[in-house]
Amino acid sequence: MTTLAEAKDTRRMTTLLEGKRKMPAQVAVYIFATVPAIALVAAVPVLWGWGVGWADLISAAFFYTVSCLGVTVGFHRYFTHGSFKTGRAMRIALAVAGSLSVQGPVLHWVADHRRHHAFSDREGDPHSPWNFGTSPAALVRGFWHAHMGWIFDRDLTNRQRFAPDMEADPDMRLVHRLFGPLTAVTLLLPALVGGLVTWSWWGAVTGFFWAGVVRVAFLHHVTWSVNSICHMIGERPFAARDRSANFWPLAILSMGEAWHNLHHADPTSARHGVLRGQVDVSARLIWIFEKLGWVHDVRWPSSRRLSRLRA
Template structure:
């Protein structure tokens, strides 16, 4: 029976996660991480095949763009309008990243923006204070500690539009099946292509476990690193920063300062050399006629948001 008791923070959460799926949260956060730690010595010992690498890279790009373009810029912030097939495809692709069902993800992120780096933010690294010990504890909390909290952000408050969408409801409810396909599907493909159990195992290891772990920690770094260190060329009411090192693996999400200054913008990386793969993907969808009403940043808007010369560039 589902535990529906109000969580301690009843103004943000309407229920607690059932113990069984909560165990899977631990499993899918910890097991892929162990695989990631083991990846380097194992690769040195028995190698990484081109099939494993291709499956891992392909699934990484599809699932990460599903999160960055779909869960984040589209579902959470409405940076563009999408036709029905694209909307469903983005919800499915984002679910393959195994970062949680679409409604949970969106509700958490909208709450993050409503209370960024303040009381109520589900994953601020500044939660415990500014001392070195507090920031170490805060980094762990922002990076992945927060996902182990059983309380679930109230979807009726933070994601009522998705609750009313029957297509998204089906994708949300199908998260378990999509997770199984995402993690174990590569092993099936590897086994069929190589016609061996070893080929199935290596594809499962690299394109299933390791790929999920890498995507998890890149995504979580936006919550932790991109609120602790980096540049702040735009004015935001929180401590969000730009971290260039994460730009490519995060698909442009690490240009996080502009995103918090202008959350509905379809492009986060606007400066010279600021690679934003997600924005390029949205541009492609726009050209294909699958997306419209795209909220591209304008020079006037960026000038208004730019930090004043007398303001510090970093927190």
């Protein structure tokens, strides 16, 4: 017999979710989570056997930077947390750039991340590593779940509850629907660049492999490491209500997202790396955009506020 507490929990979880991911979309999730990962593993023997050219490295670095900053500055700091304001053109550009990371359509990404902050490291958090307990076996299971296991869950976060502003924006709904074509662009454009630079089919193949598939996989695991590693180990100089932590080895690759403790202590802050030596590439880009007049009302952290947040 269902207890009153269980009934309340059921109703609460019902409001968190909006249904199940359809099977074709679920198959696509498996493909785009596993195939790039396999390519990342295959990159080691490929690099050893055939190497990688300068054109591939430069192209991979360019597409990595654009797609990573699209996620960190666009999907995360702007759309999810409103760390600054901007106009329609920049808004669309950030949504498109973030979609090139192949981390899911923009409306799903924002709803999932807002839900993560609402229930961080508690029941309802879609990707907490602490969902299964604190024993060694539970932490291994939790790490897998937080890192990439959670994306295979067919439950969809309720967008009307967590992202009604995004749902109401026709531009964002359009970019959301164009996730499939944008995925094709982010994989095939590097192949086109590689082919044109080297004027060969082999250049197109290596461009697709290194700057397309391997780059997407590498960015996936950098982003997922913020969900997993940065909620398990690291320094916690600021007072947050969860287990978010700073993990400096990820700082550059994540464009500043690995300064995760301050972010959870002050989610709307446009800058995450606020202490001496904490490089935050995403914050610097926002600063440049502000100087150019492309963004405004940026929520920069004040020294007074940071003092209040110190653990």
